[in-house]
Amino acid sequence: MSRGRSDDAVFDRPTEKCGVVGVSLADRDAALPTYYALYALQHRGQESAGIVTHDGFQQHQHVGMGLVGDAFDEDDVEALRGNAGIGHVRYPTAGSVDKSCAQPFSVSFKGGALGLSHNGNLVNADEVRARLADQGHAFTSDGDTEVIAHDLARNLLEADLVPAVERTMNRIHGSYSLTITHDDTVLGVRDPLGNRPLVLGELEDGYVLASESAAIDTFGGDLVRDVRPGELVVLHEDGAGYDSHQLVEEPNTAHCFFEYVYFARPDSVVDEELVYEVRRELGRHLWREAGVDSDVVMPVPDSGRAFASGYAEQAQDAGSGVEFAEGLMKNRYVGRTFIMPTQSARERAVRLKLNPIRSTVEGRSVTLVDDSIVRGTTSSQLVDLLREAGANEVHVRIGAPPITAPCYMGIDMATRDELIAADRSTEEIADEIGADSLSYLPLDAVTAAIGKSEADLCAGCVTGEYPFDVAGEESDRDAERPDVDAPADD
Ligand code: SF4
Structure with missing residues (x-):
């Protein structure tokens, strides 16, 4: 299932x-x-x-x-x-x-x-x-x-x-x-x-x-x-x-920083911050940290949309002539019941779900913006799709740091072995997904965009240091496991 x-x-x-x-x-x-x-x-x-x-x-x-x-x-x-x-x-x-x-x-x-x-x-x-x-x-x-x-x-x-x-x-x-x-x-x-x-x-x-x-x-x-x-x-x-x-x-x-990056709805307010605005701000930071001049910037729908719009806005403010456009059209009717028993079926699923708009892409240098890369499988397919649609260059920009470690607070981040960034440099990942360039947003820029200090956020999946005492992992604070054998009235 x-x-x-x-x-x-x-x-x-x-x-x-x-x-x-x-x-x-x-x-x-x-x-x-x-x-x-x-x-x-x-x-x-x-x-x-x-x-x-x-x-x-x-x-x-x-x-x-x-x-x-x-x-x-x-x-x-x-x-x-x-x-x-x-x-x-x-x-x-x-x-x-x-x-x-x-x-x-x-x-x-x-x-x-x-x-x-x-x-x-x-x-x-x-x-x-x-x-x-x-x-x-x-x-x-x-x-x-x-x-x-x-x-x-x-x-x-x-x-x-x-x-x-x-x-x-x-x-x-x-x-x-x-x-x-x-x-x-x-x-x-x-x-x-x-x-x-x-x-x-x-x-x-x-x-x-x-x-x-x-x-x-x-x-x-x-x-x-x-x-x-x-x-x-x-x-x-x-x-x-x-x-x-x-x-x-x-x-x-x-607070889990990934709530702002991906999990929560953009129209929700989480710990006093409107998620949509945080994502746009992450996009602005992404341009400042790793902007690349290209003809068009486009989101991976729907997750990258707010990031890409903030990125494009900041680029245009800085005098870049980059255009903001939708370059990948989503088929809303490919749902969770789609059967994907094999890797090739999963690859086909991405193509069923997203189709490039050739006129936006053909003969142009493209910056594709998204929130995260987990295993890297989808990213490489999206880069392929854009190249097949005629893109001259494909640059990938990600509005969060590389995911290098699992989550023990319940998020399914895949195992360490499956995470593409666990043991590869950014250049190696760019090569693997076939992008002309790849940049992530560093954690300090993420915390600035969220408006909270690093000490008040969980970022275990990108730092490998967790706010809870997890067996076999580093902790970034002194939160000790309670003694479950203590009498109830202790
Ligand atoms: S490790 Fe922390 S920041 Fe990462 S998904 Fe889990 S709770 Fe969120």
């Missing part, structure tokens, strides 16, 4: 993780708004989708495989009663690719009912799972979300809601943005380094939590703010407000 967003299935892309939603409304069912919000987050996961609601008496759940539109029909949404709801779209980063790992995860226990949606990846899930198994917990999946749910359920038997969440946060280690229902109370939790995004929005009759602000826009809500790293937000059951609890504080954050 293909994985990730439809372009990821065809192109050589890092694949994003999951999308989460939480909704608490005054006096209408939360399921329909949650369903619409999941549509807005579809790019964050396409393997499965699900919603859990609670009506004050009973928890309801529906999960299904595939896109949101495949996983639910009207009756499924109608059956999910209750003013409190959470939702999830999933790309599996830990655990199997089947319905047993579809989220939200739900569990009923002596202390009530829990529903839990997770975006992120725990790096100590096995240790926490083993400890809980020793204490008698039985697991139905191999995913890390169930580990969080069991740990929280256990803590809720011994403590009130806020200290119970705090205990769980002190035990789990890794990246997590969570939306949770505990009976009909909706919670949002963000990991202490804020690696994954989570925002809070206000509706006319309630509040919403979501991975990206674009989901809040879908129901005409207003973005209130980002959920802070290490914060628990508790939405009131009557939809009239929320409480904030800062449970863990770290001196620095570790």
